[in-house]
Structure formats: C-alpha cells, structure tokens
Amino acid sequence: MSETVEGREALALLERARAAVDPGLRTALGSLPGPMRRVALYHFGWENADGSPAAGSAGKAIRPALVMAAAEALGGDPAAVAGAAAAVELVHNFTLLHDDVIDEDPTRRHRPTAWTVFGTPDAIIVGDAMLALAYRLLAHDPHPAAGAAAGRIAECVIELCAGQQADCAFEERPPEDVSLEECLAMATAKTGALLGCACAVGALYAGAGEAETAAMDAFGREAGLAFQLIDDLIGIWGDPGRTGKPAGADLAAHKKSLPVVAALGSGTAAAAELALLYRGHMSPGAVARAADAVDRAGGRDWAQLQAADRMARAVHELSRAVPDLAAAGDLLSLAEFVTRRSR
Amino acid sequence: MSETVEGREALALLERARAAVDPGLRTALGSLPGPMRRVALYHFGWENADGSPAAGSAGKAIRPALVMAAAEALGGDPAAVAGAAAAVELVHNFTLLHDDVIDEDPTRRHRPTAWTVFGTPDAIIVGDAMLALAYRLLAHDPHPAAGAAAGRIAECVIELCAGQQADCAFEERPPEDVSLEECLAMATAKTGALLGCACAVGALYAGAGEAETAAMDAFGREAGLAFQLIDDLIGIWGDPGRTGKPAGADLAAHKKSLPVVAALGSGTAAAAELALLYRGHMSPGAVARAADAVDRAGGRDWAQLQAADRMARAVHELSRAVPDLAAAGDLLSLAEFVTRRSR
Numbered sequence: 001m002s003e004t005v006e007g008r009e010a011l012a013l014l015e016r017a018r019a020a021v022d023p024g025l026r027t028a029l030g031s032l033p034g035p036m037r038r039v040a041l042y043h044f045g046w047e048n049a050d051g052s053p054a055a056g057s058a059g060k061a062i063r064p065a066l067v068m069a070a071a072e073a074l075g076g077d078p079a080a081v082a083g084a085a086a087a088v089e090l091v092h093n094f095t096l097l098h099d100d101v102i103d104e105d106p107t108r109r110h111r112p113t114a115w116t117v118f119g120t121p122d123a124i125i126v127g128d129a130m131l132a133l134a135y136r137l138l139a140h141d142p143h144p145a146a147g148a149a150a151g152r153i154a155e156c157v158i159e160l161c162a163g164q165q166a167d168c169a170f171e172e173r174p175p176e177d178v179s180l181e182e183c184l185a186m187a188t189a190k191t192g193a194l195l196g197c198a199c200a201v202g203a204l205y206a207g208a209g210e211a212e213t214a215a216m217d218a219f220g221r222e223a224g225l226a227f228q229l230i231d232d233l234i235g236i237w238g239d240p241g242r243t244g245k246p247a248g249a250d251l252a253a254h255k256k257s258l259p260v261v262a263a264l265g266s267g268t269a270a271a272a273e274l275a276l277l278y279r280g281h282m283s284p285g286a287v288a289r290a291a292d293a294v295d296r297a298g299g300r301d302w303a304q305l306q307a308a309d310r311m312a313r314a315v316h317e318l319s320r321a322v323p324d325l326a327a328a329g330d331l332l333s334l335a336e337f338v339t340r341r342s343r
Numbered sequence: 344m345s346e347t348v349e350g351r352e353a354l355a356l357l358e359r360a361r362a363a364v365d366p367g368l369r370t371a372l373g374s375l376p377g378p379m380r381r382v383a384l385y386h387f388g389w390e391n392a393d394g395s396p397a398a399g400s401a402g403k404a405i406r407p408a409l410v411m412a413a414a415e416a417l418g419g420d421p422a423a424v425a426g427a428a429a430a431v432e433l434v435h436n437f438t439l440l441h442d443d444v445i446d447e448d449p450t451r452r453h454r455p456t457a458w459t460v461f462g463t464p465d466a467i468i469v470g471d472a473m474l475a476l477a478y479r480l481l482a483h484d485p486h487p488a489a490g491a492a493a494g495r496i497a498e499c500v501i502e503l504c505a506g507q508q509a510d511c512a513f514e515e516r517p518p519e520d521v522s523l524e525e526c527l528a529m530a531t532a533k534t535g536a537l538l539g540c541a542c543a544v545g546a547l548y549a550g551a552g553e554a555e556t557a558a559m560d561a562f563g564r565e566a567g568l569a570f571q572l573i574d575d576l577i578g579i580w581g582d583p584g585r586t587g588k589p590a591g592a593d594l595a596a597h598k599k600s601l602p603v604v605a606a607l608g609s610g611t612a613a614a615a616e617l618a619l620l621y622r623g624h625m626s627p628g629a630v631a632r633a634a635d636a637v638d639r640a641g642g643r644d645w646a647q648l649q650a651a652d653r654m655a656r657a658v659h660e661l662s663r664a665v666p667d668l669a670a671a672g673d674l675l676s677l678a679e680f681v682t683r684r685s686r
Contacts, residue, residue: 033505035512098471102464121445121511124467125504128441131471132500135478139494147490151482157475161468162376168464169378 010065010337013330017065017085020078022058024086028133032126039126043097043114057109062338063088063198069330070202070216073322081205083141084149088198090134091153095160095194097127102168107245131157145204152204156197163189170256175278176264183261184225191231192224199331203321215321222314223335229307230339232257233300236291248287251294254278258306263299270297311339353408353680356673360408360428363421365401367429371476375469382469386440386457400452405681406431406541412673413545413559416665424548426484427492431541433477434496438503438537440470445511450588474500488547495547499540506532513599518621519607526604530571531564538567542674546664558664565657566678572650573682575600576643579634591630594637597621601649606642613640654682 029040041047045056064085068078099105100113101123107113115123138150166186170178199220203213234243235250235257243249250257260278264271274293277286294300314335315325322328372383384390388399407428411421442448443456444466450456458466481493509529513521542563546556577586578593578600586592593600603621607614617636620629637643657678658668665671 032501033508035508036505094471098467102467119511122508124441124445125508125511128437128471128474129501129504131474132497132504136494136497136501139490139497147482150493151479154475154479154482158375158472158479161472161475162379165376165378165465165468168462168468 007337007340009330009333013065013069013334014061014337016078017061017068018058020068020082021061021064021086021089024083024137025058025089028086028090028137032129032133035122036126036129039114039118039122040130042117043093043108043126045109045111049117056111059089059092059109061089062334063092063194065334066195066198066220066331067202067205069334070199070220071206072202073328073331074203074206074208074212074216076202076206080143081202083137084143084146084201084205085198087134087137087141087149087153088194088201090130090137091157091160092194094127094130094134095164097123097130099164101127102164143205145201145207148204149201152197152200156193159189159193163187163191163193166190175254175256175260176275178256178261180258180261180265183256183258187228187258188221188225191228192221195224195227196220208321212321215317218317219314219321219331219335222310222317223338226307226310226314226335227338229258229303229310232259233303233307236260236294237300248291251287251290252282254282259294259299259303261299262302262306263294263297266297266299268297270294307339311335350680350683352673352676356408356412356677357404357680359421360404360411361401363411363425364404364407364429364432367426367480368401368432371429371433371480375472375476378465379469379472382457382461382465383473385460386436386451386469388452388454392460399454402432402435402452404432405677406435406537408677409538409541409563409674410545410548412677413542413563414549415545416671416674417546417549417551417555417559419545419549423486424545426480427486427489427544427548428541430477430480430484430492430496431537431544433473433480434500434503435537437470437473437477438507440466440473442507444470445507486548488544488550491547492544495540495543499536502532502536506530506534506536509533518597518599518603519618521599521604523601523604523608526599526601527568530601531568534571534574535564535567538570539563551664555664558660561660562657562664562674562678565653565660566681569650569653569657569678570681572601572646572653575602576646576650579603579637580643591634594630594633595625597625602637602642602646604642605645605649606637606640609640609642611640613637650682654678 029037029044032040038047038051042049044058045054046058048054067081067085067088071081072078096108097114100108101115101120105113106116134153135150138146163186167190170186196217200213200217203216236248236259240247263274270293274290274297277290277293318328318331319325372380372387375383381390381394385392387401388397389401391397410424410428410431414424415421439451440457443451444458444463448456449459477496478493481489506529510533513529539560543556543560546559579591579602583590606617613636617633617640620633620636661671661674662668
C-alpha cells in the first residue's frame, strides 16, 4: 500500500519535471538547423522519422525530477532549476545517442534508434550538438549557481565517458577476467554519476555548501547503482510484456551485467557452467540455462542484496544532506520508484 | 620579402601559443582515466599507440594563437587567455576526432587517425571527453569573461555540428545538385565559425563590447573562409611533398570542394566534362583530367579571387574592431600565414 502511494507520488513528480523541462527542451532542440533538429526531435519521440508529429515518449524525466526535488529538499525553488534540469536531460540524451551508436543498439524507448534511421554520422553529430545545447542553456541561465553547475556537469560527462569506455573494454575481455569491483566502478561511472550530478546540481541551485552538495551527489550515485542492479536483474528475469525486450535479452547478448559477473566470480559449479555457456552462441535454451546458472551461482541474490544495501547507503547520504528526512520525501519516492519500477 | 617577415612573425606567434596552451592541455588530458588518456595523447601526437612518448605534432595552434592575438590587439593580457585558448584548441580537436570517424579518414597530421588505431567507440568517447574538458577548463577559469566565452563556444559547437552535418548530406547528393551558396555556407560553419569564435573569445577576455566582439568574430570567419578556399586549392594542386597527400587527393575522393562546385556551376563544356568524370571511378588519369577541367571551367580562378576577396573583408572587419590597425599586426600576420601556408 505504501509502495503504491510512493509510486503515485513519484509519477506526479516525474510529470511535474516533464512539464517543467519540456518547453525549454523544445525551444533548445527547435533552435537547431533543420536536419539536426529532425534527428533530435525523432530521438526525443516528438516527431516521426518523416517529420510528422509523434506521441512518443521522451523518457521518464528521472534526472530532471531529481534536480528539482534535490533543490526543493534544500529549500530551493524548483521552478528556478528548470533550465539546469533541462541541461541535465540533454546530457542524458547526448549519452543515449552516442551509446546506441557505440553499442549498435537497434531499439530505444520502443522505437528504432536514431542511428538506424538517420545513419551513424547524424547520430554522432546530433549527440555532440545536444551536449553543446546543455552548455548553452547553462551559459544563458542567470542563476548564480549556473557556472558551478556547468563545471560539475563537465566533470560528470568525463566520468560518463570513462564508464562507457570501460564498458566497451570489458566486452573485449573474457567474461571471467572482469572483476566485480571493476564492474561496479563501471556502473557507478556510467549510471550513478549522472544521477548523482542531477542531485548535486539541484543542491547547488539551492545554495548548498560543499558538504551538502557532495552528500546529495553520493545519494544520487548510490540510488543510481541500486537502479542499475535492478535493471540488470530485469535484463535477465524481467517480464517481456513490461520491458519490451525478450526475456534474458542481456544473456543472449553475452552482456557482462552485474549479476552475471557476480555469478562468474562465485567459484561454484554453476559459475563454470555459466562461463561455458557464455563462450558459445546463446540459443533460447542456452539463455534459460544461463539464467538458471546465474541464480544457482548466487548472482541473483547478490544483486538483490547489493541493491538493498545501496539504497540504504543512499538514504544515509541523503540524511547527511537533509537532516530532517521529512523534507526529502520526494527524493526518497523517486529513488524507490526507479529501483522498483518493473518488479 | 615582407611575406617572409610576416611568415616569421606568424611562426613566432604560433610557437608562443603552443608554449602557452600546452601545459594546460597536458594537465587536462593527463587528468583523463588511463584508457581515454592514451587515445587523447596519441591524437595530440604526444604519445605513440603503445603509450611511449612521441615527438609528433599537436597541430599548428592557429586557434590558440588567434585567441591570444585578438585579446592583445584589444589591450588584453595574452597570458590571461591561456586557459580559454586551450579550451578552444580542445574543441578543435574534439571535432577532428569525430570528423575523422564520420569521414572515415585514415590519416591526420601524417599519422593513422585515432579511430583506425583504437577503434570507432574510443574515438567517439574521447572526442566527447575533450569537449567536456574544454567546458571544465572554462568553468574553473576565474576570469570574468569565462562564462560568456563558454556560451559563445557552445553556440560555435552547434554551428560546427551543422557544418559537418551539411558536409555529410552533400556527399549523398549528386555533385551538380549542391549550389555554391550552400557550399560556402557549409564551409563558413565548418571552418570559419571556430576561427571566428577564437577571435571573439580573445575579444571577450580583453573586455570588448558586443560590436567589437562581433567584428572580431567576422574577421576570423572571413579569414577562415579564405583559409578553406586555399586549402581546397591545395587539395587539387598542392605539392604532395609539402601536403603529405597525393596530388588531387580531393578529386580522387570525389570531394565537393569549393573550386569543384564553382566549376560544376559554370555552365561551361569543362563543367559537363567534370560532372561526367565525378560520376565514375577516379583513376590517376581521370584525376589529372578533372583538375584540368576545374581549371578550364574557372573554378581555380574563382577560388583564388574569392580567397582574396574574403581576406579583404577580413581586414575590413578587423579595422572595425581595432581602428588603429597597427595594433592588429599579429592578427594580420596569422591571417596571412594560414592563407599562404602551402602555395
């Protein structure tokens, strides 16, 4: 029951964030020259490939919602952070465009990825332009925290790049050669960093000091890692009807997700079985056997416990930034929401 | 004789710029996590692919030299712009990394391009990181003009993206379908914009007002277009011993460079001949015939006159920013240098 209330609260916060940032995002993307604008609006789900209006989804707006909720939890005005929240969302979408090119992913938000529709050059170029749009938004934002936010976002982008680079490098190595520690560091950089940055930017806009901002960042990072762990579990055991992906999609793609790497490092008979399966082609039967091996090797339990542990750490960090946690209810709702979304 | 003096002056300015920005660039690139750092230092010519030190060239440092000279011409302190000049150089190198991926260029500064050595994903990711490093440099620059410079650079990156996008789109169209006007607009966005931005950033750091900054930008743009026209002439008639590329390399690649597009649009018999040659494979004999056709169709003369005209406009714009042109000698030397470099 309490989960349902929290879920409803989170959905309202996400809707509020979408409404707050969409006008700025539409203006920013609309300012791009024609051919780039078309790719950008397609990627956001606002236009079809032929330029006709689409009712697609621009994503859940988790990061803008975190920027707004973090600012509000520290006494800031959520309306004053709309530009910075839109900038963070542009950064997120810049990484999606480039990651889809790099990973050769065919689908994003239930539609063909931009590079499959417009070609790799356009997807690279429009990703670059989105990152520049984020900085332009911040450069024109008269708020006194805009400069510090721009620096923080630049730092975060470098970390996102490092995470994506590590992810690619892992794909080249044999599965049993990648340690769980390396894998967690990669997930922290690739997913945790931007959620942390979103919270830190909200804190900066509320006039927070260094310690509060760092604690907000840590909250977002830990929640982000919990989110990634749950996402990895869904990639193996998720309901295809809800995820839009076939069951075991990550296993079929030989993805070294966190539960898989934990299982491989368990020293169990199931780990050896999994390693063998990961060396060959993944038929539907092999995918089912691999999922079972991850479970028996303890990868599923580890990921669930690790996710719970990260959420506990997230709440601890949040309590350092906002001693009266009652004021941080929205942030907690959002963190709960992202880590429970498809279970 | 005066050309030699100017050339010597320009070389001294470029050396000064290299010395001013290299420490900041090395610190910035050195702060990247290991695998990204390696790609970045390779791209700059400072390391070999195996990580050993290299004595390669990091480029001519034209853009940092323009930032410094523009600041100085308006009474600014060239030492105070070192960080901003390094940021502009990082932006330039971000575009090189991505453009080489997009254009599938095998060679840059006489070495294999980064994507051919480290793969496309690493080249995309490290390009992204370089753009973020540029913004981080500006975010940490205490100079009061740093914020305005960041906004100007963001605007410029969007224009660079538009230019690269147009360049790609032209490649898909039949040669006679691309108008000279479109081609000039593309070259202005792709080459002129960043030279203009470099000069504008220098002006901002000297505390210049809007009109002076705009005139400085226009100076850099016009000089950049002259540079591109000369570069296009070199791509057809350049001395392979000096350019490091085979003669007529641009023709062999069916490149729609400015002299080619001017020739194709001339309505002459030579234009028809050139269009026919551009439809087929370019043997060395065909390249020679195409070069001759561009010449007979007036493309060579047009480009030379246009370059001279752009330089005249550049000087006119410069005189609006710096009424006593004696104070702008360094900028004139640099503009002369880049437009005369290989003739």
